Structures are given as C-alpha cells and as structure tokens.
Amino acid sequence: MLKGSCLCGGVAYRVDAPVNDASHCYCTMCRKQHGAAAGAYANVPSAGFALERGADLVAEYASSEHGRRAFCRTCGSTLYWRSEAEPDVISVTLGTLDPDYDGPVEREIYTDTKPRWLPTA
Numbered sequence: 001m002l003k004g005s006c007l008c009g010g011v012a013y014r015v016d017a018p019v020n021d022a023s024h025c026y027c028t029m030c031r032k033q034h035g036a037a038a039g040a041y042a043n044v045p046s047a048g049f050a051l052e053r054g055a056d057l058v059a060e061y062a063s064s065e066h067g068r069r070a071f072c073r074t075c076g077s078t079l080y081w082r083s084e085a086e087p088d089v090i091s092v093t094l095g096t097l098d099p100d101y102d103g104p105v106e107r108e109i110y111t112d113t114k115p116r117w118l119p120t121a
C-alpha cells in the first residue's frame with residue numbers, strides 16, 4: 001500500500017493496488033501545471049485509489065476535452081490526472097507519494113517539448 005499527500009497536508013490518499021507505468025511527461029500542459037520541467041505520474045487502478053482526508057479541498061480542472069487534473073485548493077499541489085475516456089485508471093503524481101516513490105520510471109513522453117533549461121548530468 002502507498003500513501004500520498006499534498007504540501008499543506010490537508011489532502012491525503014492511499015493506493016491499495018500496484019503502481020505501474022511511471023513516466024515523466026514533458027507536454028506543455030504538464031509543464032504548466034507542475035510549474036516544472038515535467039509532470040511525473042504513475043498509473044493506478046481507480047478501484048485501488050481512495051482519498052483518506054480532504055476530499056472537500058480537492059478541485060478538478062478540465063485541461064482538455066478528456067483530461068481532468070486534480071489539485072489541492074489550499075496549497076496547489078497537483079494530485080492526480082484522470083481521463084473520462086479511461087475511468088478505470090488514475091495517474092497519481094509521483095511527487096505527492098509518501099514515502100518517496102522508489103520504483104522504476106518506465107518512460108519519458110513528449111520529449112519533443114522537453115525544456116532546454118532542464119539540467120543535464
């Protein structure tokens with residue numbers, strides 16, 4: 001089981017299912033929403049995802065015709081992404097998992113919009 005929370009601690013969730021397909025996404029929407037070089041997500045089955053605290057603090061924004069992005073109204077932490085076209089899956093943000101996600105990152109997507117300012121090793 002995994003847990004997750006937002007920066008202010010108002011929202012907490014748990015994942016009772018395998019996490020898979022972790023990715024860094026460099027699309028312009030993920031970059032804007034995270035305020036960073038990439039969005040970092042992993043997929044979990046919707047049936048294994050549950051908010052434990054702060055459901056009233058979670059706002060969802062329709063960032064496209066099919067995608068909805070959830071964030072904490074108080075601190076702005078981005079929590080998950082879901083698509084109405086794929087209701088069985090929720091993509092949780094790797095950065096909100098407690099403790100830190102320690103699994104593999106399986107892919108990078110939208111690398112054509114990877115920012116030039118991203119530090120390299």
Ligand SMILES: [Zn+2]
Pocket residue numbers: 006007008009010011072073074075076077
């Ligand atoms: Zn918060």
Ligand SMILES: [Zn+2]
Pocket residue numbers: 025026027028029030031039110
């Ligand atoms: Zn993206």
